[in-house]
Amino acid sequence: MSAEAVVEIRDLTKRYDTVTAVDQVSLSVRRGEVYGFLGPNGAGKTTTLRMLLGLIRATSGDLTVLGRRPGDAGVLARIGSMIEGPAFYPFLSGRANLEVIARYAGTGSARIDETLETVDLASRGGDKFSTYSLGMKQRLGVAAALLKDPDLVVLDEPTNGLDPAGMRDMRALIRRLGDSGRTVILSSHMLGEVQQICDRVGVINAGRMVVESTVEELRGDSELVIRATPADVVRATLDQLAYVQSIRTLDGELRLRVDERHTGEVTRALVLAGVDVREVRRIDRQLEDVFFEITAKELSHADAP
Amino acid sequence: MPTPHERPEYEDAGMTASRFARWRSLMSDVVNVSRAELFKLARRPAAWTLLAAAALLSQVFGYLIPYLSFAGDGSGPIEGASKDAILARTLPDQIIASTLGGFPVFAGALALVFGALVLGSEYGWGTVKTVLTQRPGRTTVLAGQAIALGVSVAVGVLVLFVLGAASSTAIALAQGESTAFPSVFDLLAGYGAGVAIMLMWAGLGGMLGVVLRGVALPIGLGVVWVLGVENLVAGVASSVLTALRPLRDVLPGINAGSLASAVMPSRPQGLESPPGVNSDVADGRALVTVACYVVVSLAAALWTYRRRDVV
DSSP: OOOOEEEEEEEEEEEETTEEEEEEEEEEEETTOEEEEEOOTTSSHHHHHHHHTTSSOOSEEEEEETTBOTTOHHHHTTEEEEOSSOOOOTTSBHHHHHHHHHHHHTOOSTTHHHHHHHTTOGGGTTSBGGGOOHHHHHHHHHHHHHTTOOSEEEEESTTTTOOHHHHHHHHHHHHHHHHTTOEEEEEOSOHHHHHHHOSEEEEEETTEEEEEEEHHHHHOSOEEEEEEEOHHHHHHHHHTOTTEEEEEEETTEEEEEEOGGGHHHHHHHHHHTTOEEEEEEEEOOOHHHHHHHHHHHHHHHHHOO | OOOTTSOOHHHHHHHHHHHHHHHHHHHHHHHHHHHHHHHHHHTOHHHHHHHHHHHHHHHIIIIIHHHHHHHTTSOSTTTTSOHHHHHHTTSGGGHHHHHHTTIIIIIHHHHHHHHHHHHHHHHHHTHHHHHHTTSSOHHHHHHHHHHHHHHHHHHHHHHHHHHHHHHHHHHHHHHTOOOOOOOHHHHHHHHHHHHHHHHHHHHHHHHHHHHTTSSHHHHHHHHHIIIIIHHHHHHHHHHTOGGGHHHHTTOHHHHHHHHHHHHSOOOOTTOOOOTTOOOSSOHHHHHHHHHHHHHHHHHHHHHHHHHSOOO
16 A cells, blocks of 8 residues: 555644634545544534535645646546535435536536446435435435546545445445555544544544544553453462553453463463362454543543643 | 746647636536526426416406407406506507516516525525436536526516517407517517516525425525515515615515516506506616625525535
8 A cells, every 4th residue: 555645634633712622733634544533422524524515614734636736627636525415406316416516526427327327326316315315315415426436535534324235335435446556545433443444543532633543553462351250269360470561450350461362371271279260251342442442541531630 | 948937838828728728617606507407497397387377467467458348348457547547458569568567566576486496495405416416516506507597587478578479469450450569679678677577586495495404494585575575674674664765675576567667568558557566766777686686695605505515
């Protein structure tokens, strides 16, 4: 993958009177990657994406998209986006809505049928937008984003309202977009889907960028889960094992960072210590766990006097 | 070798070519936006409803009621006028007065609603972000939308004139009267004045739609102004507080009425001017004032549109 940055954001800040919606955010999205932009509600994701598209002016900071300033006509022509839900004309059909967008974009209507096929809306393209279900509206929004055959696709919560099959298809579509060389920025609450399709993620919380990393780096190594009693003996035994990198307690279970080849040794040590071992299993950390850890840590820092 | 103050000829040519290319691209974007807006408007039920309402009111007050008064015993809304005068106002040579008669008031209110719908609805549906993330910049988008608004208004006024021509010809033929229309110059002047008046109201509606980011409030405020407040202010300025006349003379409805009056042929004896049509402001000044309202509305909408965040 080329390291060329398609989106480069440095110290981006947006203030509304006394409220700082985005606070010195820096991030970089590389060409051809699927970038997950994560954060709780009100964290500043959509505000950042709107600045990226020139809908909102930044208070300060630097932002370049495809090498130019956001909102530039030449840049917008190469970006397909759906921000904060699909917005279309209710009295027009899905196809006619795409026709309007194609005229605005100056692309002609050649790709309308293809994009409707891509999002599985071809058979309902002639129906009025106002009669669409939430999932269909969402898919039309994605079709509109793809109409320009863009280099950069920005999708804000694209799976909202989709049924499980629709979500699976959307995941596959986004992955295909990434595989075809397009750059995708995906803002989502569905951490499972982000884990499956994103190459890198950036986590924003309370307007500040908390972490930016690959999904693998963020998830880290797998953990060893141990349920055993008595707890004090278990803890004392594990503390003596030099190869155990870290120990934490979650939901009454102990979670150890320890290389997989030491799993047997850990179990033996506990048994030899006379511990009643009920369960030993290895789990992969989910992005969701990491996300909650990060945002909770940030929250506790923010609350600290 | 060129001095530091002279640009080489090839550089000038290059810059001119590049500027020309940018200009062409900009114009192409404006045309694309206008085409998209006209595509939308042609399929928008509200646009046809407003045109139908304007046509219905124009036909009812311009032709149906006068003709029924003529055909009946002469009583009713045009009581006091002679039957000949009532018939005369419905004939083809009075088409400008019959069509423009309703423009300063009811058709103006409908045009204001139309302008607010065209530009304000984008905020209600959230489509403003959809259109602003395609390609054209904000100035280009608003210019394209304004052109589409202007074209729609021009077509709407043409429809009202055509319907008026059809009705007046039918009445003339039925009554054995002359089917002669005013001169082409007078017709063009009447049509132009009609477009200017409607464009002013549509522009004010559009500007309110952009500034207030919606439809309901602009329509409410605009219609209350057109149908109520302005008449009240004008009435007070004309009778009780004459010191307010300079203010009255810059009001949009007063100038629209004066402009309509300026292009109307003389009325048949015994008939009063339609509501809103007046001679309070001199012809040339009325036209300039109406044009100023169009320009100021556009400028205010553009200024707001360009500088405001789309949230």
